Amino acid sequence: MDKEQVAAILAEIGQLLELKGENPFKTRAYANAARTIESLTEPLEKLVAEGRLGELKGIGQALQEKITELVTTGRLPYYEELKASLPPGLVALLEVPGLGPKKVKALHDKLGVDSLEKLEAVCREGRVAGLPGFGEKSQARILEGIELKRRYASRHLLSDALAVAEPLLEELRAHPEVIRCSIAGSLRRWRETIGDIDFLVSSRKPGAVIGFF
Template sequence: MMTKEKIAEALEEIATLLELKDENPFKIRAYQNASRSIEAFGASFSDLQNQETLEKIPGIGKAIAAKISELATTGGLKFLNELRAEFPSAILELFSIPGLGAKKIKALHEKLKISSIADLQAACESGRVAELPGFGETTQTKICNAIANRAKHAGSFQFGEIAAEAEQLRSDLAAHEDALQVSVAGSFRRRKEIVRDLDFIVASKSPDTITEFFCAHPFVEGLIARGPTKTSVRLKSGIQCDLRVVTNAEYPFALHYFTGSKEHNIVMRNRALNRGWTLNEYRLGPAPNLEGRGDSPESPVKDSKKAARGRSRAIASVKIPTIRDEPELY
């Protein structure tokens, strides 16, 4: 079944494949921005099938809106299938290796016919990667180590194995002078027996400072990816750790979103919609007044001053509950 999350993933995949084709950077960025816009989109799934509605979303133009509508309506996209046909199916795995971006992967594929991690490992072991311009012995060694770490740490971690490490890192982040609020989210916060990665949510007015501190922490073994609000690292224990820095106002919503399972978030988003609100990882607020929606239990009603005041009071009264060691609801 096609979902909002899958549509966002499809747009991100298009951007990645366009990078491999060395397409116009503005075109690539347009799909990346559209993916983020869809992730934050708070209206109902039926709106994703309506091209006119999609074109009203910031960051989404007519051409991309048509593709999103096709994905939502048919569950597939001809343009994406055509892009996929130009590359081996396993080539996207190479993006999981730290230090490998689109340009390097393109060079590996074109010069050495590398299309999977297995191919890359064999090329490194034979010394062929070091011979490529822009790579060298140092890069080849780093790639070999990254592949070895990936194999070593594939899978999951028991809660007890990483609990002390997670709590210490949370405590260190909370002690930073620029950190306003800090929590561990995800399956760790839900106290799941098996944890695949760690998610930290930090509220701060200085995201760059927090990110620098996080990347330089003694627990960190290597950087996987770094962006303006999200950074991913590999800890020395082997687990991947993601940091998201948000504003103080966004913090409760980010904590809720990144703590809940996908199913839980879908249920909560639908509950908000049925009450005329939009809920995502950044905010809870009035749902957009989209033309042709009408007033029904499944769609937001038109906003009013009275309703807005009621929502403001409701939002102000929201308190984040203590997470107990209980079975997951969704």
């Protein structure tokens, strides 16, 4: 697993912990670690192999172990268990534009919202506007966000798209007729959600490369 995938998972762990109401210092530690990993100028795999993760600012022992596990095995049981401990509908609410972990948690705690359908219902009933920190404008923006989410329902989270794209990229680069290959489109621009996975490929025999798929 490369640095982009690791950073995306660390950032998501921070969000999931915030949804559970964990210590803010802990949630920020994961968010900061994600930014640190994402901005690395040397291969993450090299740092792991040489045992140098501890040289990175804000990467303590616990994070070093998790990052090492992600890089070497491609999995992290802690992340999988954390995700499974929350209602699936609650996690999906993070995909609604304008809704962060704090607001999702407040909606769940105060109004029992744990799905997109329930969120839309309480908004249309005007109950969200009465919550501290929300108001009429927030309620209207949430309804707009729900509409946007439905409109782009075929889109996927960045971390999920990367998990599919990276192995394909390596196979393309190994193809004998490929000169150069890189990820393109919204995935290259690090958009939060991805519709299509695009590759930019240079080849003297494009037909052979197209046939690869």
